[in-house]
Amino acid sequence: MAGLPTPHPLIDQLPAVYLEQDFLQRFLAALDDVLAPVLLTIDNLPAHLDPRSAPDDFLDWLARWVAAEPHEDSPTEVRRAAVRGAVTRHARRGTVGGLAEALRLETGTEPEIVESGGTAWSTGPGTPLPGGGPPWVTVRVRVRVSGSGGSTGGGGAGRVVDRVRLEELIGAEVPAHVGFTLELLPPDVLPPDGEGGGER
Secondary structure (H helix, E strand, C coil): CCCCCCCCCHHHHCCHHHCCCHHHHHHHHHHHHHHHHHHHHHHCHHHHHCCCCCCHHHHHHHHHHCCCCCCCCCCHHHHHHHHHCHHHHHHHCCCHHHHHHHHHHHHCCCCEEEECCCCCCCCCCCCCCCCCCCCEEEEEEECEEEHHHCCCCCCCCCCEEEHHHHHHHHHHHCCCCCEEEEEEECCCCCCCCCCCCEEC
């Protein structure tokens, strides 16, 4: 970082009697060049710790701090949003809301999620349990697909996504005992009744 100005020149910290010594001025100027990046980093530490303004390499470090490491190919704004909302998403992980939020962040579109489970409350014993069948989640996302799966065509909503990445994301977000079906639909087509995508 040659030429980076120091916010606190060392020569200014000395008594006036030393200010006229040429050797001392040059010696301290060399130290200022070494210390300037350190002092400026410390002065800007709040900006480094804020995912909205952190440098890219520091952002990756912040992502590891909060256990929110988006895919390395994700756009910078997606990575920043992933780090910024990590704590809130961790509290909702394993829920439909948490899964929907993770998919919105990855695809830029609103997913449709149907689950086999449910919740209920009762003031008396013997109330039937909600939901039915084996635990399962069906996820429908309207996106443009990249890779070997081919493109769904059309203009449309959200970013171009990779099916394998979405399956990895869903597998990490749903509880371990819950299976899922992922259906990728063109942005402008409604899901057909009774048709599904690949199962995991």
